[in-house]
Amino acid sequence: MKKVFHVMYDDDETLLAAARELVAKGIHINEVYSPFPIHGIDPVIGIKRTRLAIASFMFAMTGTSLAILGMWYFMISDWPMNIGGKPSFSMIENIPAFIPITFEFSVLCGAHGMAITYLLRNGTLPGMPATNPDPRTTDDMFVMEITTDTNSMDDKKLEAAIKKTALFELSIKDVK
């Protein structure tokens, strides 16, 4: 049995100030739902920087390698030809002509690889149900989610601390 507090604010800065205030009191904030990114909230509620950029780099490098390997196989190894006086018997002489496709293929793999990773890590996929606590959080309201099971403070004290902030609405639910 735990209690879930959904604290609603009508402004991003109010929420940010409130989050700072609560975190200073040692309260753990589970989640923040907002209609747009609130800049500066990540370090306050303990969100680490995403590693998606690194993933994208890896995907792009995979693309680079695949493109070079593929072109070497198609043009140099499997079926070399002399097209318009530009023979394809040597990789090193053909590399300049392979640069555009190597670049394009790296971008293709980097972009799509990252986009797919992003959707999978977020769990945002076609047909997934919405999990925001209130439909207004995608419009103009900002909600902070605090639960009793992740906080050592008892629920009365927690509620009192929350109520001290400049909140707009508070909903408390019992969840098993």
Added chain:
Amino acid sequence: MQKESAIREPLILGHKSYKDITDDVIAPITGPAPLGWKILITISSIIAIYGVAQILYLIGTGIGVWGLNKTVGWAWDITNFVWWVGIGHAGTLISAVLLLFRQKWRMAINRSAEAMTIFAVIMAAVFPGIHMGRIWLAYFVFPLPNQFGSLWVNFNSPLLWDVFAISTYFSVSLVFWYIGLIPDFATIRDRMIKPIPKKIYSILSFGWSGRAKHWSRFEEVSLVLAGIATPLVFSVHSIVSMDFATAVIPGWHTTIFPPYFVSGAVFSGFAMVQTLMLIMRKAFKLESYIHVKHVEYMNIVIIVTGSIVGVAYLTELFISWYSGVEYESYAFINRFSGPYSIAYWTMMTCNVISPQLFWFKKIRRSLLATFILSIVVNIGMWFERYVIIVTSLHRDYLPSSWGEFIPTATDIGIFIGTLGIFTTLFLLFTRYFPVLALNELKTILKSSGESYKNKQDK
């Protein structure tokens, strides 16, 4: 919070709140279709159907129904292809390059400019596809294992580079666009009351809930995608220009082509954005978000790129004389005085002179003048491609094989048809998709919104 200079014009006019932004952007989706929209979509879909019929006729009969001949083997098809790809350059430039430069004004126009990009690239892809004659064998442009040898595609050919460039550009732009759309679809989903639209937008929104971690990833993805889409934008039209530049045809064989084509593409792309945006802001009452300042910024981009294009024309002309190559200089003399000189002078007037009018602040900030000039620029840019392609080809090295190209009804029909298909797709987009990146706009409301800016001063 970011602060902005008080003398800088606000980007969001009026006393808007977060809720107002949602209301204004969603109004065209939830409300009934305006009469003007219904009339426009009827006309454009009739033209689109006509275009599709022309394409089917061409595929059924063969490309002999075009006015191509032995000398001019490429004409309107490739002209239209390059023209559409060029138009398709503005969207990703706006969303990627301007994102890297932290230009906040892009937020009002990036969504619809990207939609325009995607539709324009689809239209572009139609032309090489149908020019193959046997479109059902189009998969042969990809290196697929087969039983003819194996017969691989030629990776030394710019035409193949084009296949990779255009398909990468199209799919990356689509992904970039859709990732930005997901949170906005979620906003619409939470606003919809009727069950069927709610369900549809729920599927489209992928269950987006706006968690802090998701937003943090969202921003990272946008930034990285912008970072890799930026060189992509420049590479695509460079590669398109290499289709010509690597050939030994006088008039095509020039190293100036890649930068010249890229700036030409941005030039025409921004002109098309202006044409569409000026109608859209009026039709959907988005005057507070896309206003004179946005139009002015875009006109400045048009002056810059238009001037680069103008300099490129003159450089080309000078080099043709300075190189001392007779074939090269004849190609250019023939351009401005030969049978296609009307096309050349139309191009010069529309692309070199008309954008220079934007140096005048009155013209640059006039919506009517911008609208007219944006259409003039797109006419000019179409003629530019036509001039480069047809005039360079029609007088071969051998005077015995000189010929002329006259477009047939099918040539014209397919071009007009793609305009119809493009307009239909864009109209459907404006009716069912959020035309402004509403969640991005909310992030700049406090730094660039009119009412908040005034508060900052106090």
